Amino acid sequence: MEKDKFSVRDLDLYYGSNHALKKINLQIPERAVTALIGPSGCGKSSFLRCLNRMNDFIPGCSVSGKVELDGSDIYDANTDLINLRRRVGMVFQRPNPFPMSIFDNVAYGPRLHGDRDRNTLRDIVEESLRVSALWGEVRDILHTPALALSGGQQQRLCIARAVAVQPEVLLMDEPTSALDPMATARIEELVRELRTRYTVVIVTHNMQQAARISDTTDFFLSGEMVESGPTQQMFTSPRDKRTEDYITGRFG
Amino acid sequence: MSGARKSKDRTATIMLWLVMALTCGMLALILAFLVSKGWSVLSWEFLTKKPRSMMTAGGISTPIVGTLQLVLVSMGFAFPVGVFTAVYLVEYARDDWFTRALRLAVRSLAGVPSVVFGLFGLSFFVIFMGFDPSLLSAGLTLGCLALPVIVGASESALLAVPRDYRDASYALGATQWQTIRKVVLPAAFPSIITGAILSVGRVAGETAPIIFTGAAFFAPRFAKSIFDQVMALPYHVLILATAGTNIEKTRPIQYGTVLVLLFFVLGMTMTGVLWRARLRIRQRAQR
Numbered sequence A: 001m002e003k004d005k006f007s008v009r010d011l012d013l014y015y016g017s018n019h020a021l022k023k024i025n026l027q028i029p030e031r032a033v034t035a036l037i038g039p040s041g042c043g044k045s046s047f048l049r050c051l052n053r054m055n056d057f058i059p060g061c062s063v064s065g066k067v068e069l070d071g072s073d074i075y076d077a078n079t080d081l082i083n084l085r086r087r088v089g090m091v092f093q094r095p096n097p098f099p100m101s102i103f104d105n106v107a108y109g110p111r112l113h114g115d116r117d118r119n120t121l122r123d124i125v126e127e128s129l130r131v132s133a134l135w136g137e138v139r140d141i142l143h144t145p146a147l148a149l150s151g152g153q154q155q156r157l158c159i160a161r162a163v164a165v166q167p168e169v170l171l172m173d174e175p176t177s178a179l180d181p182m183a184t185a186r187i188e189e190l191v192r193e194l195r196t197r198y199t200v201v202i203v204t205h206n207m208q209q210a211a212r213i214s215d216t217t218d219f220f221l222s223g224e225m226v227e228s229g230p231t232q233q234m235f236t237s238p239r240d241k242r243t244e245d246y247i248t249g250r251f252g
Numbered sequence B: 001m002s003g004a005r006k007s008k009d010r011t012a013t014i015m016l017w018l019v020m021a022l023t024c025g026m027l028a029l030i031l032a033f034l035v036s037k038g039w040s041v042l043s044w045e046f047l048t049k050k051p052r053s054m055m056t057a058g059g060i061s062t063p064i065v066g067t068l069q070l071v072l073v074s075m076g077f078a079f080p081v082g083v084f085t086a087v088y089l090v091e092y093a094r095d096d097w098f099t100r101a102l103r104l105a106v107r108s109l110a111g112v113p114s115v116v117f118g119l120f121g122l123s124f125f126v127i128f129m130g131f132d133p134s135l136l137s138a139g140l141t142l143g144c145l146a147l148p149v150i151v152g153a154s155e156s157a158l159l160a161v162p163r164d165y166r167d168a169s170y171a172l173g174a175t176q177w178q179t180i181r182k183v184v185l186p187a188a189f190p191s192i193i194t195g196a197i198l199s200v201g202r203v204a205g206e207t208a209p210i211i212f213t214g215a216a217f218f219a220p221r222f223a224k225s226i227f228d229q230v231m232a233l234p235y236h237v238l239i240l241a242t243a244g245t246n247i248e249k250t251r252p253i254q255y256g257t258v259l260v261l262l263f264f265v266l267g268m269t270m271t272g273v274l275w276r277a278r279l280r281i282r283q284r285a286q287r
Ligand SMILES: Nc1ncnc2c1ncn2[C@@H]1O[C@H](COP(=O)(O)OP(=O)(O)O)[C@@H](O)[C@H]1O
Pocket: A015, A018, A020, A038, A039, A040, A041, A042, A043, A044, A045, A046, A047, A058
């Protein structure tokens, strides 16, 4: 692992008076899969939303500290949010394709950012669907409604949609929690492939999933980052007692 | 269930049935009455010919076209203004006293009697704006009447668009306006249209708002410009019923006109209601 994509320093997050993230310090390596694990309510999603500033939309949410992306603080006053979210894509817990065609879903991002040419768009759509391993299944039904796809296909479509704006980072918040085991396996396989091109940060409450797909794991507990390290090491010889208790299933 | 509660339950069911039967019966009675009085004059001629001989003969094409023109002008005004008011209220406005006052104003507008709109139209559009009694003044006045319906329907349509869609759009780097224009409005559009269709039904049947603002007692031809006066179906009925000189001859025309108006209004309402029902089913299927 060469370089850190994100470097988070002394990050605090409050929802009103609820101190949801406490002095988080961690690095997220580039072109690798980082898993965020921990019991529900510990702040994984809140942390993830700090990385593309989706927390800005939540009333009463305030953040302090530094989140550096390639060395510059994204919480800086003159950060271009549009550009930030273009560089840092997001896939949500529940598949949320737009109520439009498969093609229009994938082309949505590129169109926002000014791509109008039909051929360019067609190429981007095909490439993105290939990356998300959906092309073979939808190549003949590109202009049918995305909502007619199965849940697993919808989630891969959401990945294609995120990939279409050529992000550097993909944030995924429990992307398989609404899917059946077969669909989950496909997404996991896909995540492993994505790491060659993107920095992936994935929230999961499924320990086996974290162990299978991630290079680095960060363990969160009640708003604190307890332990961070190579996944292998974390699951075989955790340094912290609380990590050990959690991954051996003693709580959470 | 105890015996007493069971019998109360049965009584309630029967009462509800009776009330419903009464309502349906009344509607059927009204329809039957109008059809029996007016059906005989309905013909292609009646729909396509202009009134003749002091409106005692000929058809009602001028009021039909006039009503359609009024609907067009009123919707041309009320639809965009209503939709954008709702977009402002739902998407942009903060929850402060101004927003609450605006919302209250719109709600209250829905309860204002239509004759008040007529007087407002007279003093504002006709006199103050100097539009004179015209298609424009009457259309805008009807538009004001439709406004609260369209704002209300659009507000609930926008609120019903799932948060997920907005999140997905913002996460791709969309601005707020891009998100509204490309995701939120298209998703809300079918329900907004339903609201608009229902308000067309309301607008087309109103008399009071247009009497002082642009409805003509008689016009020999169709309005060519928005500054011309127009004949309208509901006003035509009123005139035939109250100012007719030859009652024997105008009565059938009057009932024929009522029937045409009723078919138009009921047709619009039915379209709106059916469309809404279809939407609900489809939305449920998507969840
Ligand atoms: N939108 C929100 N508004 C207020 N509090 C929130 C919001 N989202 C999360 N929280 C609170 O922040 C804490 C962490 O939540 P979250 O980040 O969703 O945890 P996780 O994803 O690990 O389950 C919880 O106490 C939760 O109640």
